[in-house]
Amino acid sequence: MCVRRRHVMVAAGVAVLGWGEWVNRRWSRTLVGDRGGGTEAVVVLGYRNPQATANVVNRWRVRVGLRSLTVDGAEGGRLIFSGGAVGSGVAEARVMAAYARSVLKFDGPLFLEDRSRTTWENITNVIPLLEDADRIKIASQPAHALKARAYLRRQRPDLAARLVRAEDYRFGEWTVVKPLLGLYGLRTLRVLRTDEREPRP
Template sequence: MRRLIPPLAVAATAAGLSLLAWAEYVNWRASHRALGVSTGTDGIEAVVVLGYRDRGPKANFVNRYRVRVGLRSQSSRARESVLVLCGGSVGGDIPEAELMARYARSRGYAGRILLDSTSTTTQENIKNAIALVEDADAIKVVSNPPHAAVGRQYLRSLRPDLADRLARGADYRFGEAPLLKVAAAVIAGRYHARRRAELR
């Protein structure tokens, strides 16, 4: 006799799959938002990695993930590529940018690194990074895709003249880090809801 799957289990599985599919779409869509016309394939590129609250003394899981995204976002065809790591001492004594720099070096990265080690918000990340990236031909802002999109929007509002240089990083891969995608999608939803409420 065939054993039936309980309806509650079927419903829970369907809900879970729907949540993952929704988060996948939100992250994919965000990875294409607020981009410029630069392809980021030649010239000088700056890859801006946005930090996440970190107690230290080592980079936490989220910041390690973001550094890996930053490293894989660097173009092999760029004449020069610089990694710009952003984040101050928000959750601990050591700035997030320094923790991320140590992690990048531990992975064998020997390229150029610039640090913004004083910012405490995403808007400050971008504001402080501008002086470090304004001479680049292509600017890639990376993090979780919805967070990176917010960063690009801030850059557009602060320095419209740099908007066309915004290029897509490699922060979206299908099926990668599904729980981070769900968290990022939920946080993005709350952020945009607050922004809409403020504009009313």
């Protein structure tokens, strides 16, 4: 009986972890297209940051932004950090930019949007920085990035047509917490319509 119970628990654990991988991968591939070439803008969304240095979530989001940037700066690639002073006196955008420059040694084009306090405002305020981009990527946790893409689609459908996938999902990365991110995502994505939550055929 103990052996059987152990097998059941292992199977349940594998199923939960597998669901976390599946749902985050699905969100990462929703509301994006497949456009190549041209200029590229990667928008990195900030997370509440009580201290003056980047916390673990913002550090991860910056790394996602950097690995999502596939176009060289000289060829038209740029990073845009977005987020105001929500958790402290320092804007999230500035905290992330400092981490990118000082720790990760990023020396490419970098723009700051440091007034936003919500995801809707993130999108509203970065739109002027996206007008001339041929490809747009949004870097955050997959559910949060999907929510932001849906908001861009509502505000500027013409720009949303330029959305492509960021490198926000990798199999085996944060596997243990992906089920929790999945549950949180299910709750936060309830504000979206069904057509905004389903991958394109």
